[in-house]
Amino acid sequence: MHVFVVHNRYASAQPSGENNVVDQEVALLRGAGHQVESFERRSDDIAARSLLGKAAVALTVPWNPAVRAELAARLRTERPDVVHVHNVFPLLSPAVLAACADAGVPAVATLHNYTQICPPGTLQRGGRPCTQCVGAAPLPAVRHGCYRDSRLATVPLAVSLSVNRRRWWSGVERFFCISAAQRDVLVRAGMPPERLAVKHNFVPDPDDRRSGAGEHLLYLGRLAEAKGVRLLMAAWEEIAAGGGVGVPLVVAGTGPLEGEVAAWAAGRDDVRYVGLYDQDECRKAIARSVAVVAPSTWLEAFGLVVVEAMAAGVPAVAAGHGAFVELVEDGVTGLLHRPGDPASLAACLRRITAESARNREMGRAARRRYEQDFSPDVGLKRLVDGYRTAIAGRSGGGDSPSPSRERSTGSSRGNPGERDGGS
Structure with a gap:
């Protein structure tokens, strides 16, 4: 299978479980014989921009037409079987979904948090659970400055959520929820349940295991x-x-x-x-x-x-x-x-x-x-099963990539029973 992974990497100054999950998932797929390409932006790169360039980032959070054009061109050239979307904030934007549609490639997306229904993605305000924006316009998030305690910083996220809600729901064949608890919340918020599948994060088997009582x-x-x-x-x-x-x-x-x-x-x-x-x-x-x-x-x-x-x-x-x-x-x-x-x-x-x-x-x-x-074997099976479901959904049937696409990419089909990822 030929997979395109789309991800905006979080800043390296702070630990990111999501970055780790993406990297582990890519390594897992490649280890199983799948062909994986990455389409990335890095939040670290924002620091090198001019003041005007930094200010312009907020304008493209809801929609980045340059990203749409670049990704669509790559997809048309390389013809992957499926695109796997992770984080798109702040440099990619939901324009990646339009690029997938432009190129006719099915998309899946891992939901690492609650950004589909809450601008900062936490369902929390002031240290307490908050659902004021769920199923409604995200005006409370702006009013309270829920992202970084800043109304100005929250506006681009709120705008993106409002204008792209339906695009997410219609442009993604399969959403991977990383827990059943998350899926339940999203279904109650109105997301299409038939597109929400639970796929827990996997963890590589560590060399270090506890042997005594602990220190x-x-x-x-x-x-x-x-x-x-x-x-x-x-x-x-x-x-x-x-x-x-x-x-x-x-x-x-x-x-x-x-x-x-x-x-x-x-x-x-x-x-x-x-x-x-x-x-x-x-x-x-x-x-x-x-x-x-x-x-x-x-x-x-x-x-x-x-x-x-x-x-x-x-x-x-x-x-x-x-x-x-x-x-x-x-x-x-x-x-x-x-x-x-x-x-x-x-x-x-x-x-x-x-x-x-x-x-x-x-x-x-x-x-x-x-x-x-949560082992790699279990994770890979769930991941590849999700890809096949998305491909079948876009094509209207079948359970595997088309022979012509496999020949064009030269990719080999890995064992669909090995390992998975998430945040």
């Missing part, structure tokens, strides 16, 4: 309000006041709360703030964990760090809402705390560190769940 509790991710960082700090203060849990808390990542987290951790012997880890350091830190902590206050569409912990045989303590409810079986593969409740989070952290035998059993159960639902 620390680990928070690994973006240091932002929506990720529950302040909630975790409040819970940890409660734990420290009661004498601690015998292991330190390691916080790895960067983001808008970095200064606050670094100041909080400074001078403490029960907290280590280590900054931004690379992928190898992340894997090693997870494998040395008593548990991974995911206390998000927003409704996570997935929760990649939880699955990375499963792969390493490590249980998770996660908020009991959003995708975490389907990823973590409470008391079996980890523990769920009441969302937004520091006392509940503190109680779960005490429990998962105090019951060492139970912790090890939860780690083994987490690894079994990974092998069953």
